[in-house]
Amino acid sequence: MNTKNLFDKLKKSQLLLPVIAMLLVMAVNIIHDAFTGAGAFSFFTITLQNTTGNGTILYGRIIDILNRGSEAALLALGMTLVVSASAGTDISVGSVMSLCASFCCMLLAGYGVSSTNELAVPLILGVLAGMLMGCACGAFNGFLVARLNIQPMVATLILYSAARAIGLLLCNDLIVYVRNNSFGFFGSFLGPIPTPIIITAVCVALLSIILKKTALGLYIQSVGINSKASRIAGLNSKMIIHLAYIVCGLFAGIAGIVASSRITSADSNNIGLYLEMDAILAVALGGNSLGGGKFSLAGSIIGAYTIQAITTTLYALGVSTNQAPVFKAIIVIIIVAIQAPPVKAFIKKKSLSKSSKGVA
Amino acid sequence: MEDNVVLTARQISMTFPGVLALDRVDFTLRKGEIHALMGENGAGKSTLIKCLTGINDFVNGEIHVDGIEGPVHNHSTKDAQNVGISTVYQEVNLCPNLSVAENLFIGREPLTKFGTIDRKSYTAKAQKIMDDLGISVDVTKNLENYSLAIQQMVAIARAVDMDCKVLILDEPTSSLDDEEVEKLFNVMRILKNKGVGIVFVTHFLEQVYEVCDRITVLRNGCLVGEYPIVDLPRLKLVAAMMGKDFDDLKSIKSDENSKIFDELEISARGLGHSGTIKPFDLDIHKGEVIGVGGLLGSGRSEMARAIYGADKANSGTLKVKGKEVKINQPIDAMNLGMGMLPDDRKTEGIIADLSIRENIMLALQSKNGMFRLMSKSAQNELADKFIKLLSIKTPGRETLVKQLSGGNQQKVILARWLATNPDFLILDEPTRGIDIGTKTEIQKLVLQLASEGKSIMFISSEIAEMIRTCSRMIIMRDGEKVDELTGELTEERVMKSIAGGDKK
Amino acid sequence: MNIKKLNLNSHTLLLLITIVLFIILYGLGCILYSNKGFTHLQTFLNILITNAGLICITCGMTCVMLTAGIDISVGGLVAMDCMLIAVGLNKGIPAPLMVILVIVIGILFGLMQGFFVGYLNIQPFIVSMAGMFFTRGMTAVISTDQVSITEQSSPLYYAWANYKIKLPFGGYINNKGVYNAPYIRINVIIALIVLIAIFFMLRHTRFGRNLYAVGGNEQSAAMMGLNIKNVKLKAYTLSSFLCSIGGICFSLNTMSGSVQQALGLEMDAISSAVIGGTLLTGGVGNVIGSFFGVLINGTISSIVKTNGKLASSWPNILTAALLFLFIVIQSIFAAIRNKKMH
Numbered sequence A: 001m002n003t004k005n006l007f008d009k010l011k012k013s014q015l016l017l018p019v020i021a022m023l024l025v026m027a028v029n030i031i032h033d034a035f036t037g038a039g040a041f042s043f044f045t046i047t048l049q050n051t052t053g054n055g056t057i058l059y060g061r062i063i064d065i066l067n068r069g070s071e072a073a074l075l076a077l078g079m080t081l082v083v084s085a086s087a088g089t090d091i092s093v094g095s096v097m098s099l100c101a102s103f104c105c106m107l108l109a110g111y112g113v114s115s116t117n118e119l120a121v122p123l124i125l126g127v128l129a130g131m132l133m134g135c136a137c138g139a140f141n142g143f144l145v146a147r148l149n150i151q152p153m154v155a156t157l158i159l160y161s162a163a164r165a166i167g168l169l170l171c172n173d174l175i176v177y178v179r180n181n182s183f184g185f186f187g188s189f190l191g192p193i194p195t196p197i198i199i200t201a202v203c204v205a206l207l208s209i210i211l212k213k214t215a216l217g218l219y220i221q222s223v224g225i226n227s228k229a230s231r232i233a234g235l236n237s238k239m240i241i242h243l244a245y246i247v248c249g250l251f252a253g254i255a256g257i258v259a260s261s262r263i264t265s266a267d268s269n270n271i272g273l274y275l276e277m278d279a280i281l282a283v284a285l286g287g288n289s290l291g292g293g294k295f296s297l298a299g300s301i302i303g304a305y306t307i308q309a310i311t312t313t314l315y316a317l318g319v320s321t322n323q324a325p326v327f328k329a330i331i332v333i334i335i336v337a338i339q340a341p342p343v344k345a346f347i348k349k350k351s352l353s354k355s356s357k358g359v360a
Numbered sequence B: 001m002e003d004n005v006v007l008t009a010r011q012i013s014m015t016f017p018g019v020l021a022l023d024r025v026d027f028t029l030r031k032g033e034i035h036a037l038m039g040e041n042g043a044g045k046s047t048l049i050k051c052l053t054g055i056n057d058f059v060n061g062e063i064h065v066d067g068i069e070g071p072v073h074n075h076s077t078k079d080a081q082n083v084g085i086s087t088v089y090q091e092v093n094l095c096p097n098l099s100v101a102e103n104l105f106i107g108r109e110p111l112t113k114f115g116t117i118d119r120k121s122y123t124a125k126a127q128k129i130m131d132d133l134g135i136s137v138d139v140t141k142n143l144e145n146y147s148l149a150i151q152q153m154v155a156i157a158r159a160v161d162m163d164c165k166v167l168i169l170d171e172p173t174s175s176l177d178d179e180e181v182e183k184l185f186n187v188m189r190i191l192k193n194k195g196v197g198i199v200f201v202t203h204f205l206e207q208v209y210e211v212c213d214r215i216t217v218l219r220n221g222c223l224v225g226e227y228p229i230v231d232l233p234r235l236k237l238v239a240a241m242m243g244k245d246f247d248d249l250k251s252i253k254s255d256e257n258s259k260i261f262d263e264l265e266i267s268a269r270g271l272g273h274s275g276t277i278k279p280f281d282l283d284i285h286k287g288e289v290i291g292v293g294g295l296l297g298s299g300r301s302e303m304a305r306a307i308y309g310a311d312k313a314n315s316g317t318l319k320v321k322g323k324e325v326k327i328n329q330p331i332d333a334m335n336l337g338m339g340m341l342p343d344d345r346k347t348e349g350i351i352a353d354l355s356i357r358e359n360i361m362l363a364l365q366s367k368n369g370m371f372r373l374m375s376k377s378a379q380n381e382l383a384d385k386f387i388k389l390l391s392i393k394t395p396g397r398e399t400l401v402k403q404l405s406g407g408n409q410q411k412v413i414l415a416r417w418l419a420t421n422p423d424f425l426i427l428d429e430p431t432r433g434i435d436i437g438t439k440t441e442i443q444k445l446v447l448q449l450a451s452e453g454k455s456i457m458f459i460s461s462e463i464a465e466m467i468r469t470c471s472r473m474i475i476m477r478d479g480e481k482v483d484e485l486t487g488e489l490t491e492e493r494v495m496k497s498i499a500g501g502d503k504k
Numbered sequence C: 001m002n003i004k005k006l007n008l009n010s011h012t013l014l015l016l017i018t019i020v021l022f023i024i025l026y027g028l029g030c031i032l033y034s035n036k037g038f039t040h041l042q043t044f045l046n047i048l049i050t051n052a053g054l055i056c057i058t059c060g061m062t063c064v065m066l067t068a069g070i071d072i073s074v075g076g077l078v079a080m081d082c083m084l085i086a087v088g089l090n091k092g093i094p095a096p097l098m099v100i101l102v103i104v105i106g107i108l109f110g111l112m113q114g115f116f117v118g119y120l121n122i123q124p125f126i127v128s129m130a131g132m133f134f135t136r137g138m139t140a141v142i143s144t145d146q147v148s149i150t151e152q153s154s155p156l157y158y159a160w161a162n163y164k165i166k167l168p169f170g171g172y173i174n175n176k177g178v179y180n181a182p183y184i185r186i187n188v189i190i191a192l193i194v195l196i197a198i199f200f201m202l203r204h205t206r207f208g209r210n211l212y213a214v215g216g217n218e219q220s221a222a223m224m225g226l227n228i229k230n231v232k233l234k235a236y237t238l239s240s241f242l243c244s245i246g247g248i249c250f251s252l253n254t255m256s257g258s259v260q261q262a263l264g265l266e267m268d269a270i271s272s273a274v275i276g277g278t279l280l281t282g283g284v285g286n287v288i289g290s291f292f293g294v295l296i297n298g299t300i301s302s303i304v305k306t307n308g309k310l311a312s313s314w315p316n317i318l319t320a321a322l323l324f325l326f327i328v329i330q331s332i333f334a335a336i337r338n339k340k341m342h
Helices: A002-012 A016-036 A061-068 A070-086 A093-109 A123-147 A152-170 A181-187 A195-213 A216-225 A227-232 A237-262 A275-285 A297-316 A324-339 A341-359 B045-053 B077-082 B100-105 B119-132 B148-161 B178-193 B205-211 B234-242 B300-308 B330-335 B345-349 B356-368 B376-389 B406-418 B436-451 B463-469 B491-499 C010-032 C041-066 C074-090 C095-119 C124-142 C155-162 C186-204 C206-216 C218-223 C228-254 C265-275 C287-307 C314-341
Strands: A047-051 A055-059 A176-178 B005-016 B019-030 B034-038 B060-065 B085-088 B166-170 B197-201 B214-219 B222-228 B264-273 B277-285 B289-293 B315-320 B323-325 B338-341 B424-428 B455-459 B472-477 B480-485 C164-166 C183-185
Touching (some): A016 A275, A016 A297, A070 A093, A070 A123, A070 A195, A070 A216, A070 A237, A070 A275, A070 A297, A093 A123, A093 A152, A093 A275, A123 A152, A152 C265, A152 C314, A181 A195, A195 A237, A195 A297, A216 A237, A227 A237, A227 B345, A275 C124, A324 A341, B005 B045, B019 B034, B019 B045, B019 B214, B034 B205, B045 B077, B045 B166, B045 B197, B085 B148, B100 B119, B100 B148, B148 B166, B148 B178, B178 B197, B178 B205, B197 B205, B205 B234, B214 B234, B222 B234, B234 B491, B264 B300, B277 B300, B277 B480, B289 B300, B289 B463, B300 B330, B300 B338, B300 B424, B300 B455, B300 B472, B330 B338, B330 B356, B356 B376, B356 B406, B376 B406, B406 B436, B436 B455, B436 B463, B463 B491, B480 B491, C010 C314, C041 C074, C041 C183, C041 C206, C041 C228, C041 C287, C074 C095, C074 C124, C074 C228, C095 C155, C095 C228, C164 C186, C183 C186, C186 C206, C186 C228, C186 C287, C206 C218, C206 C228, C218 C228, C265 C314, C287 C314
Parallel strands (some): B019 B222, B034 B214, B085 B166, B166 B197, B289 B455, B424 B455
Antiparallel strands (some): A047 A055, B005 B019, B005 B060, B214 B222, B472 B480, C164 C183
16 A cells, blocks of 8 residues: 555656666666676675775766766756746757866966966866856856847857857867866865765755755746746746856856866867757756756756766667767657657557546 | 528537536527627637637537538538638737738649749739728738738638638737727628628627627626617626626625725826726725726726736826835835736636645745745645635645636635735736635625725626625726726616717 | 838848848958958859858758757768768768668658657757767767778769869969869759759748748648648658758768768758848748858858968857847847837
């Protein structure tokens, strides 16, 4: 009885989809590991390893997924808010990541310097500037969407194609290397734990607290569901949509800094490439409607890590980095197709006729 | 089928989940007549039209169309067009980015022998069609270059050219100015002479008497009657539409008619919003329930919206508690102690996918500001308090508001505003589409709030209910405040005022 | 002549702005770099040769955008086509067969996307995003190497690619005293045929007008009896079909296949269409505008390349700036029209 209730609850829950996807990925790993003789549960094994550079660190596939999935998870946070409030996606986040990374590295190295061991400005200044650049990009997108009523995808198309190029320009067309341990910290380890995991955890915690302690979450959902009614009830719909984009830009900035810190350089052409797709996919996989309205942050986060788990698993199965998108594409289509209204109606009709047959 | 009759509908019934929207309604349309279909909100006009045009699937009854054997049952607008029934709505269903000629012929363009569209031939045809209707347009120009009135006439021309015998015009004049209306009437008369039967739905009484030959009145899903225009003067029409039937509510108003209000709550001078409501003066006192009467589209909602800032007023001044104020958007009005329950519950009232608790707390929260989120226990307490106070029927406060019945949804929105403890509350059609028990409850609540010293603006289509609750009434007609009734309010007085004087 | 007779509405105005902008940009190039041969006709023809593929793709994109949709899979599809052709030719498959195969694959791929958009009612962006992932991934599945097409792999294809169609005018004598006749290549001819065909299709066939109707007001179009789902299905199929032809043009120009090929091409196509006056909200636009959009993009790249000192990111930034300008102008026009209606 009790388990049935729990099952019913889960069946209705938004989290059903991402949880199932995650379980499937784990199952594939277990089977694969068992057959290759690596031990059925090697997927879950976490060990401490000594390395020369970083001292004792945590090691294991789960740690790797959490670490590598940080950027996508950060972007998914902002994307969730944007999708909820404006019923559209911000496709510029990957590009903005790259711009913020370039801006940060350019400040840290000094303009025109391609490689440095010394920081030109204090680290904190560079990092803050990177984050601020993210906010500025978000504000620009938000202005177009909320104030000029331009479709979100169209509005963010501008920065999608420009931000990466502006970043490259800031770096004087070079890949800027900041070979300084203090900058490399964001992409390496804090004690035994990879720093990106900690940064993501802090961001998730902060955003959750903000959503818990302020009415922002309620406002965003309310505007996303019915902006007219929200206005009558006293909400400033435009301001709230604008804010969602700024927050999204901020997270893109943070993700950009993490990504460039991993490689201690600003590789404009590759940082955040296709990551906007992962972020959008994470939101959809998290059971959030891309049509706006109610959102679940937890769903998006699980979604982001699920995508990373899929990628990591594909690599483990011997699929190359470049081939992995084929499987991603199939997964995207399956997810959106089962959520499409005509398909839903079809399934409902099928199950109805089945149950009525059962009664008769 | 009787001679001259193009369409008959017999004993049409139609149900929506839990509601009988049409109850055995008859309707007859003759060749070459303009037939007005009248009734207040929820009377069943649009439901009947949708049954005729195949959008709604009626459960009972028969429709016959001249020249077609046996009963007709349309399942789509295309079916309806095939039997010769076409509809033109207030919102024009055409493509603004195509030329007038293309809009007339899209999907059925004549083709040349190479299979390409024969632009020359249909442009000429289109020009002739428009000329015949006495409308001077350049058919090669895009539709968006023309006014709404012309666009509507293009829609009519398209319908007529597709051999329609029955033309349904659903509130076509709502956004037209006088001159444009005259043009439209001209077209209607031309078609009438050609033998097309026209069903004209409108809420402008003047227009009915200007062009129509016959009137069918509906009320609460039932047929009230069919009358030749001469047999139904204005006052009788209003009476037929509003109904004389005093529902079995006992009088709930205490004898406070003589009560004197002296403290001004709201004072508007020349307030207006161009295009929707002409400048008006209005005083509302503390503790007063003021009724706003008038037919749908008369400006009664628009007056409220201009005060509340839902449509920012662009003329005149507004004083609240004696102080001149500037209201740019609803939150400004809320901070001055106002609240508004809008008439369209679905699009402006409920936030469908949120829970009852969230819907109730929303207005209070936005008044408090984003950073002062109510504690979970305070939210629950608030929701529970109002669920109990207004006896909202629900499994619990976390139920999504879209799962409630209309009446309970209305109570949730009412709760949303009561939670903000407003000094001045606008209730726009608070009792529409809800059962009689809830209606009485809401009316009682209104009186109770007034006795607590709140001012209330009560907008309703039901005169009886306003007479029971209001101490004074404002009458609106054609976007203008035309009358203010004080003292003894009777149905006859109110109706006379709403109907306005008969011309001639 | 009466100005009103010109039917100067905001759409034709946008097209006019685009054309004038192209002339100004090109004129600027001529003035700045006349010493580097910018004034020669061949510079213009080279823009056409390099962008022949983009012209075909933008024509398809314009058709999809007319229905208020979008197709971001085109870059991936071009990469897949190029790779397929390169690998196939190196395996000894005849060139005509490869061309047919690529076109068939394009049509099938388009049918899939059109089905998901039209019949399952899934957002075009999501569908074509999946399409992009799929085609990019498939490119890598076919081969992860950089595969070039040489004379050995297919003499016929090599001949097609290198065939020069000399023009009888506009030549110049270089400093060695040799007369250089200006030339175009086969892919330019293909692109121009596509351009004219689509221009004609949009103006003079029912399907073309239906694309406009669906984008103008989908609900109205349905009420007027158009089969929306079918129109969308055909639009996406057409886009992928033209994209495959564009892929062949592209391949004839680059003569190679690689995973990194045609990165960001979808955005070039979209921005060309938007700069050419096509509304992303659907219903307005034509391929002549899109053609000039491509030319503007090409001219910007050409100027930056001729300069030689400007950073390689300038074309992207300038295009984005133009995109911004045009989107804002469009939204202002839309706002004015809304105001006029009320």
